[in-house]
Amino acid sequence: MSTFKSLHILNYRIWFIGALVSNIGTWMQRTAQDWLVFDHLTDHDAGAMGITMALQLGPQLFLAPVAGLVADRYSRRQLLVITQSLMALLSTGLGVLVVLGAGQLWHVYGFALLLGMVSALDAPVRQTFVSELVRDDYLPNAVALNSASFNVARMIGPAVAGVLTVAVGPGWVFLINTGTFLAMLLSLWKIPSASLRQLPRAAPGKGRIREGLRYVRFRPDIVV
Template sequence: MFWSAQMVSLLGTWMQVTGQAWLVLTMTGSAFRLGVISTVQWTPVLLLSLYAGVVADRFPKRRILIVTQSGMCLLALTVAWLTLSGRVEYWHLLVAAALVGTLQAFDFPTRQAFTVEMVGRDDLLNAIALNSSIFNLARVVGPAAAGLVIETFGIGWAFLLNGVSYFGVLYVLAVMRVPDRIRAREDKAIAEIRAGLGYIGRTRVVLGLMVLIALVSVFALNFNVLVPLLVRNVLGGEAREYGFMMSAMGVGALTGSLSLATFGAKGRETRLALAGVLVLGLSQLGLAVITGWTLSAAALFVCGAAMVTFATSSNTAIQLTVPDELRGRVMSVHSLVFIGVTPLGAFITGSLAEYLGSSVTFGVAGAIAILTGLGIRASGLLRATTAADRTEASPRPAGRAGATDGRGS
């Protein structure tokens, strides 16, 4: 039931992502201001992720998610009202983006850690693959649906439908009965953050994956900035075509996630993550020189498949390595390097696209992705962890108390 409700909510989220990008571009016509919106939205994730990991480890995750999901629901409905009433201004979108980003800073690591509480470690790989599948199915349907809704009814309806889509998730979270894994407070938050960072620093594979994720996220995953510019300025399309091009990438991502779920990747996660980065870079180099609709859609399809292969494989490798008592803090660092660096990436991408155009910027992103993948591989950080490494990397307590299990109301 949770996965079904999550699917509907993600569908609404992708409708809002598409609608927001098109609304900013329509209002301002500026690639730079589009990048600023992304920067403002993800800056709180950059600033708050580490503390959010401590919160996720200390408090019942289900209740944290109820708070974060409720807040994002209210914000989506507020922006919908502003847009439908004709009152929306650029600064409204900046404020909403900042508030959504603040909630997402706590939502991301909590939701990832909550997956283990729902399914257990034995089914973790399948759960991550399932979550990736529904995420990318929503990525396929959401932008295309948003394009049709925007063209038929107006942009405000994309925000409204997203707000309504949260109702199912909130109901499921309210009635769900999952034991709350509450860890007693061990020390000050800064000491607990240091414990999580220390574990990452001592675990070679986790450290290597975090570095790879951070560099690729900054330079090669800014599709929400570049794709609308590609559609409008290079291909000469409008909202409907933008939605379908985003869906082409979504179909690729769905294909990649279903392939991983079907054929499995256990023991090969790091190799698949590297392969995903290299193919992502090559497909972005293709977008730098392609000017036709069909080939652009095909290149975005490959981008989607490569991106989800990289993201799912690296996430799985980290989740299977980290101990439960550090999961929230480690996954908060994952959120930081995967999503929190988006402000920097969006600012760089938006600035480059403003002066060089989307095609050249795609080429720069692709080249950096390839060089990053090859560099991390050559560094040896992603070599298999030995038994000695695992002993050295085992968690060191920050204070006195351990963890307790309780049951939420």
């Protein structure tokens, strides 16, 4: 079927499975993390939960231009290995603290901020890495499947997190999420570097972020 034609490409299929597992784990962690703050570390303090969400999501807003520039200049496969490894370490660290009963609210704040900063780089790299896996005529389909994968994970992850949080506690949800990052790393390892499309990298230069912002400013469709 043409809807799933990109999945006929082995490299993309490997990537798609790894990314889906990783996305599910990410939404599991976000849900369990919010519940940890709301129900375990505070007396149902919605403000503390809001701070946690802001710390994790805020960096993506402020660091997006820099992250996009990095994604254009360096090996996206290597960048993904770095970001996924860092997020695995962070989820492991928070999970161990919570499982041992040593987790405190400021720990969650710190880990949420660090995860948000790494995610700010990870997101644009993921989006652009697809172009190295498929031909240009397959790219719209591959991007659409990526979006579908993200939305499916957004539905599955919180549901799974809810069950696991009740069954084993939020700390173990974080440790399980570590396994989902390892699944992504495994998928990247299974994709040979030599099989990736060699696309031109952005040339180094000053003012590229400013040029990008200026371009967006005069494109109302992008602003909207």
